[in-house]
Structures are given as structure tokens and as C-alpha cells.
Amino acid sequence: MPLEILLVLVVGGIAGITLLVHLTGRSQRCVLSLETAREQWVRHFPEDTVIDVTVAHDRHAALVRTENGPGLLWSFGADTVAQRLLDYDLLDRTDGFEILFHDFGTPKAIIHLDDLERPHWRNLMEPA
Incomplete structure (x- = not known):
């Protein structure tokens, strides 16, 4: 697999995971009671x-x-x-x-x- 395609897949995967974590609310700071x-x-x-x-x-x-x-x-x-x-x-x-x-x-x-x-x-x- 060409390095350019692998780079796009890795960067896209990391960005996708980051977006998914943020959209599901898992990136918010812990709130204490x-x-x-x-x-x-x-x-x-x-x-x-x-x-x-x-x-x-x-x-x-x-x-x-x-x-x-x-x-x-x-x-x-x-x-x-x-x-x-x-x-x-x-x-x-x-x-x-x-x-x-x-x-x-x-x-x-x-x-x-x-x-x-x-x-x-x-x-x-x-x-x-």
C-alpha cells in the first residue's frame, strides 16, 4: 500500500475517533457531586x-x-x-x-x- 494512502487512512481514522468521542459526550470534564x-x-x-x-x-x-x-x-x-x-x-x-x-x-x-x-x-x- 502506498505511503500516501496509509497516511490518509491513519489521519482519517484518528480524526474520526476523536469526532465520535466528542459527539458522544465522552470529552466533557468530569462533574463532581x-x-x-x-x-x-x-x-x-x-x-x-x-x-x-x-x-x-x-x-x-x-x-x-x-x-x-x-x-x-x-x-x-x-x-x-x-x-x-x-x-x-x-x-x-x-x-x-x-x-x-x-x-x-x-x-x-x-x-x-x-x-x-x-x-x-x-x-x-x-x-x-
Whole structure:
């Protein structure tokens, strides 16, 4: 098969799959509620007992308190990422926080919070 035809088939296939995923709604960001945040945290950390969950107003992040300490759960595309708040840098932004984890494998988290949420979240994230 000529390379030109193979290239068209590969590019067309990738574009078709991307379009199909988008049209079926699978490309939307995960929206969290108290229940889904609790379920997603337990999916990531099955040994944890969740004490409390605080969901951001935009519903794309949640602060989870467990017996093992606080953790952060946030939307990463259609899935979620969960990380314990042990070793991180918290940077203020005009629209919330940017959290840089000192774990090489964890992406930074940009959490959008309004002016009322920001002090409450900062207080919950501080070590006890």
C-alpha cells in the first residue's frame, strides 16, 4: 500500500475517533457531586475512610478529609486524579489555587475557587 494512502487512512481514522468521542459526550470534564467525589476517592484509595467532602462551586474539584489526612480530587478530562495533601506548594491565583505536588508523576492542579471558597479551602488544606 502506498505511503500516501496509509497516511490518509491513519489521519482519517484518528480524526474520526476523536469526532465520535466528542459527539458522544465522552470529552466533557468530569462533574463532581458529594457522592461521586466520595466514590472517586475510594476508587483511588480503597483503604481510606472518608470523613468529609467539600466540593468546589464549579464542581470540578473536591477537598476530601480522611482518617489519613486531607486529599485533593480534581477533574482531569473525563476522569479524576486524587492526591493526598502531604508535600506540595500552594500558589495563589486570581481565580483560585495552583497546586504543585512534589511527586514527579502527579500533574499540577489548577483549582478554580470564588472569593468565598478560597479562605475556607486554605483553612482545610493546612496541616492539623
